[in-house]
Amino acid sequence: MVADRVRAGLEAIIGVSHVFPAPDGPRLNIRPGSTEEVSRCLQFLNAQAVPVVPLGGLTGLVGGTDLFGAVVGLSTERLNRIKTLDPLRNLLTVEAGVKLEQIHAYASENGFRYGVDFGARGSCSIGGNIATNAGGNAVLRFGMTRANVAGLEVVLADGRVLSDTGGLAKNNTGYDLKQLFIGSEGTLGIITQAVLKLSRPSADTASVLLAISSLDHALGIMGALEKGCGQALLSLEIMWNRYFRTVSRAIAKGAARPISDIHPFYILAQAEGDGDRVRAQDILLEALEDVDGIVDSALADTRAGQNAFWAIRDGSEVIENSHPRVLSFDVSMRPQDYATYVGKVEERLARDVPHAVPYNFGHLSDGNVHFMIGHDGTVAEADHRIEDCVYETLSDYWPTSVSAEHGIGREKAGQLWRSRSAEEIAVMHALRVTLDPAGTLNPHVQYRAGPAASGSGVTATDA
Ligand SMILES: Cc1cc2nc3c(=O)[nH]c(=O)nc-3n(C[C@H](O)[C@H](O)[C@H](O)COP(=O)(O)OP(=O)(O)OC[C@H]3O[C@@H](n4cnc5c(N)ncnc54)[C@H](O)[C@@H]3O)c2cc1C
Structure with a gap:
């Protein structure tokens, strides 16, 4: 107590x-x-x-x-003020408790855009986004949260305030201290304010939903879209059939869906146009002109039409509620390793945990696969066997990360050693001891150097 x-x-x-x-x-x-x-x-x-x-x-x-x-x-819920907009430097200063969705709405009302976006936008706070260096749907164009922060105010464990909220584009006077706190998951300090980088959006965007026959084709389509769209490409996402089918059916509630759900894979890409000169949909269509492997497609250039596509990609909560227990994984690798890696995980799951059901989706161009794996919760050790299937298979590849964008937290601590060397973990520890010698900040988030003695715990939703 x-x-x-x-x-x-x-x-x-x-x-x-x-x-x-x-x-x-x-x-x-x-x-x-x-x-x-x-x-x-x-x-x-x-x-x-x-x-x-x-x-x-x-x-x-x-x-x-x-x-x-x-x-x-x-x-941080009372730190909820949007403070200042600097329209000349495209900078927005906000308190840490402001919701991501509020930032989008405010930026948009003022003719701007904030580049980080993902499905939890209505609930997550910008402070939490920064503390986890969140990624999301538009990393391809805008980078992770780290690339979208121009300044931070942070309170250290002992109450000292570090304030770097000037937002200067250039300031090479020693270490860029704010970078330490981005992705530090509340272990080095508490973020109280942030200066965010905004950009000017195009009013014209279009999204294309492609059904494709194989993952090899996905790489070809990725290359064609990146080459053909260049900077106009905002997002490039992938969904495997079971994820697409389950979420799109749940969302449609019996109404028509944008595209048939019988195909093995789906790619969702979004591009923006260049004012009145080049339309977003023409950029997408031209880029896709000569590619192989597309077996069905749908294009939307209205807000409502695009939202219908994106609701499927952002609808992972449907999966969370689809089994008594659902584990969530977030690994990354080179996109060219996607196909064999996911295939191996699925084979191993079928052998070792046959009642487990994987739902796969991810950020294709970032090489980031999300697995949500459901089971009925009746088999002892099922969680750890599933975890072994996902993480042990990763060791066949390099480079990889056991947490592409969600952080380590408490539940991935036992897997950190798979992605970081003992030397790197020792430096993390030294930084922590320097900034918080009493160890009071988020002590349950531990960056450990070796495998956990009895499994590390996995991110789970008990539906
Ligand atoms: C439906 C859904 C979709 C998601 N999609 C994505 C995605 O595409 N990409 C992605 O990266 N993540 C995603 N996430 C994960 C999550 O939403 C993000 O990591 C988000 O950035 C967390 O923000 P939050 O405010 O909810 O933080 P919390 O959950 O409250 O906290 C997260 C961590 O940050 C620390 N923290 C929170 N606020 C502060 C602060 N002010 N100062 C210091 N430390 C702090 C906490 O102690 C904790 O360790 C998703 C989650 C859901 C539920």
């Missing part, structure tokens, strides 16, 4: 109404309303050696916000 004196101290800093016990545990949740309040809370908690877990929109997929024991959960 978090001690009464700790509670009283926090109430004195941020007020009684923003400190409350969590309904299901010995911990406290707090909701500071400013950077100064975050700083004073952390300074106070650090002095008492009370662990603190930063909480954003709670959409993370690796257990980074899991709370155990007597910890304080620090929610």
Whole structure:
């Protein structure tokens, strides 16, 4: 139980109404309303050696916000102000608790676009996006979150505030410290503000949904789209049949679907036009003119038509609810290794965990495959056997990552050694000890150097 004196101290800093016990545990949740309040809370908690877990929109997929024991959960929900737009430098300054969807809406109302986007946009916070270096549907064009951040304000474990919110395009005065915190999953500091890079969108976009017969053809189509569209290409996604069929049927609820669901693979690509000169749909059609392997297709250039395509790609929540237990994986490799890797995982699953059902989809051009693997929860050790199928097969390839965009959190900690050397993990540890010697920030997120003694845990949804 978090001690009464700790509670009283926090109430004195941020007020009684923003400190409350969590309904299901010995911990406290707090909701500071400013950077100064975050700083004073952390300074106070650090002095008492009370662990603190930063909480954003709670959409993370690796257990980074899991709370155990007597910890304080620090929610950024009251840090929810959009602060300034600098239209000349295309920069938007926001507090950490602002939802990704709000940022999109605000940018759009002002004639801009923020490049990072993905299915959890309505719930996730920009602070959580930055803390996990989130990727998403348009990494191909805009990069990961890291490439879209021009400045950060961060509160360190002991309450000191590091503020780099000038957003200068050029500033080579020593280390670029903000980069340390991007992707650090709340282990090095709590992000309170961010300066985001925006760009000017084209009003004209089009999306094409392609049914294809083999993964080899997918690589040919990827090459043709990248060559033919160049900078106009915004996204290039892939879905395997079972994922496409399950999600598109659930979403359509019996109504017509954009394309037949009998084909092995589906590619979804989006491009933008160049003002009035070249239309987005013409860019896509021209790029695809001479490619092989397309067995069916649909094109949309209206917002509604494109949304119908993208709802399928973003509809992974349908899968989460389709089995009693669903595990989620997020691995990356070279796109040219996709086909054999996924084939091997599926073969091994069929042999070792025959009742498991894989749903595969991913960001094709980033070499990032998401597996959601459902099972009925009745077989002991099924989770770990599934995990072995996914991760042990990865060791046949190089380069690979056990977590392309979701982070390590608590649940992938036992797999980190597969993607990072002992030397790299030692440097991560040294940084952490330097910035948080008392070890109070998100202590359950551990960057461990070797395999976990008894399995590492997997990201799971109990539907
Ligand atoms: C339907 C769905 C689709 C998704 N698609 C993608 C995708 O395509 N690409 C992708 O990368 N991810 C995806 N995710 C994962 C997740 O949404 C992202 O990682 C998101 O960025 C997490 O933001 P959040 O605010 O929910 O963070 P939370 O879940 O609240 O926190 C995530 C981690 O960041 C830390 N944290 C949160 N806020 C702060 C802060 N202000 N300062 C420091 N640390 C902080 C937490 O302690 C935790 O370790 C998806 C999730 C869902 C549910």
